[in-house]
Amino acid sequence: MREWSLARQLLVLQAVIVAVIVAGGSILAYLDAASSTKDTAEREVIAVAKSVADAPTLLSALSTPRPTEVLQPFAERVRLDTGVDFITIMDPNGIRFTHPNPSQIGGHFLGNTSDALAGKVLTETFAGTLGPSVRAVVPVLSSDRVVAMVAVGITVQAIAEDLQARLFGLIVVAAAALAVGTVGTYLVSARLRRQTRGMGPQRLSRMIDYHESILHAVHEGLLLLDKTGTVTLCNDAARDLLGVPEDVEGRKLDDLGLPSSLVDGLLSDGPVRDEIHVTDRRVLVVNKSEIRAHGAVVTLRDHTDLQALTGELDSVKGFAESLRSQAHEAANRLHTVVSLIELERTDEAVRFVTDELEIAQRLTDRVVDAVNEPVLAALLLGKTAEASERGVELVITPDTQIDESMLPGRDLVTILGNLIDNAMDAAVDGEGAPKVFVTVQKSSAELLMRVADTGRGLDEEASRAAFSRGWSTKDDNRGLGLALVGQTVRRYGGSIELSQDVGAVFTVRIPVEMPVEQGAG
Incomplete structure (x- = not known):
């Protein structure tokens, strides 16, 4: 049946x-x-x-x-x-x-x-x-x-x-009430039939169970927003990715403490396609599709690990670029030495080689003596070679001293590598001699990293937006490095300050007692 x-x-x-x-x-x-x-x-x-x-x-x-x-x-x-x-x-x-x-x-x-x-x-x-x-x-x-x-x-x-005379009127009224009630019931039933597509309660119950299972089983985050920006549905993955509480449904999106760029993107008109947004803990790929007369469907994918791998790849490419730069410089010096020997000017060739070796050894000794952290030492040496090729003087300040880092290499490269890269870009665009100053210190209370440049500095508006996704001095709306720096620093309970000297000065402080496990994220 x-x-x-x-x-x-x-x-x-x-x-x-x-x-x-x-x-x-x-x-x-x-x-x-x-x-x-x-x-x-x-x-x-x-x-x-x-x-x-x-x-x-x-x-x-x-x-x-x-x-x-x-x-x-x-x-x-x-x-x-x-x-x-x-x-x-x-x-x-x-x-x-x-x-x-x-x-x-x-x-x-x-x-x-x-x-x-x-x-x-x-x-x-x-x-x-x-x-x-x-x-x-x-x-x-x-x-x-x-x-x-x-x-x-x-x-x-x-x-x-x-009484019978009254009964006739009563019967007429009862019949009219029954007719009106039946017609109203039919209209309600017809509307319900359209909305439930003629399905029975068991089938509807199964569909709801299936949908609930799927919503909570998928690894992608799913949000449903109504026309007023109120969250009507949020699955487990979305709660975890956004870091929002269990009672998020029924609350306004802009009351959840999410980054303003993410909120503005989700509440804006029109669809969103594969936009990258940085929260305090995650790098998210966001898509939004509008539902006519109802609101919008938002999907969230975790891009954190992929972004971290991309950062590591960028670091490796940077190291490779540094090695290429060093190889290029070594080839130039070797050609110079060979030419001097061919000209039978051996004394000058020896003096040239000795001077170059002393400069390189002095830089290496300076970094190695001050920094016993292998990843940090490799990063600074590589960035020094890259800066030299770009015509920027990378200065490791005399007060730099660190035995070991509290941070894993991935996060250290994310913070310091991005700050140095941005500082070199700013120094090249400056008016004077391009220089970048790097200070790394570790005390019993905190790990301090400071990067300063001789560029033009940042105005007040740029200072406020520097750690937002998409901000860039190149106006290409693809800046993600500083946003990742801010995310990583916040994850370890640290702070980052932006001040002005000759150019911009970025100061990162990370406490020794960190609120999360190292490498989390």
Whole structure:
């Protein structure tokens, strides 16, 4: 048997509910109408009975030898005017003076009269000569003495006929309510059918389970944003990549403490294709597609490890470039030596070789004596050769001294290598002699790295944007080096300061007590 769709099940369920509610309401309305009709009848017969009992005609007729001759026409006239079914006037013994059926006059009243004889008003439903009726019996008093009684009644049949007249209107209202409820239920069901595509609850439940499993199983981060920039869905991978709390759903994107460049990119109009953004812990590749009239779907991929490998590759390429530069310089010197020998100027060749060896050895000894960290020493020697080829003087300050680094080689190259590269670019673009000054020190409290250049420096706006993704002095919007420097420094709980001297001065301080494991990221 084919499973009913959720819309059909809801239609049947709502139809049953509407029918039950209408039926229950109709029954309650009927019972209320019946009770109201009976109460109205009781009030009516009491009012008529009291009016008759207070009529002067009644007392004057009772003083005559034949009360019936006066009271019967009087009672019938009142009965016809008020619409009650009977008015019976009787003496204290219950002998009738009047009755709608004249043959019953003189007979004994059928019903209770004890309360009336005690001076009280009695109401009851009793089966008399006209059948069951709702009646009231009131006393007729003269000098505080009961001299007669008046009974006024409306038959149950008359009450039922009045109730039936009301019942017709009740049925019409109930039918209209049922029709309106059914139409409304159908419209809701039709809308639900369109939104659920005619699927049944079990299939919908399976799809939700599948989707939940997929969302939490994929390694890519997934965000759903509505038109107002509120996060409506965030899977586990996205929470981990962005470093946001569990209760992120339902919060505004710009309230999550994410980098402003990332927030601006996600909230901007139009799609985003493979944009790289740097957070405090990650390098993310971001894609965004808009959903018409709903918001946007954002996917996040972790680019951190790939970026680190790219940085290592760049470092290796830098070392290779440094070796090429050194080989080029060595070849030039060798050609010079060979030429001097060919010219039989051996003394000058020896002096030239000796001077060059002393310069190279002095630089090597200076770096090796100050820096016992192999990666750092290799980095500084390589950057020195590269700077020499570019016409930049790389100066390792005399106060540079470090036995070992707290940082893994990858992060050390990321921080110092990028700062030196940017400093050389700035120094080349400066007006004076291009120089770069490097200081590396380690104390018991912190690791300090300072890189200064003789370039033009940075203005206030450039200083604020220097560590943002995409910033570059070359205006190519591809700058990532300083953003990675800032990310790495923050990951180790350090700080980076930018100040101005002749040119820009970058100072990095990383505490000895680091909040994360070395090499994390």
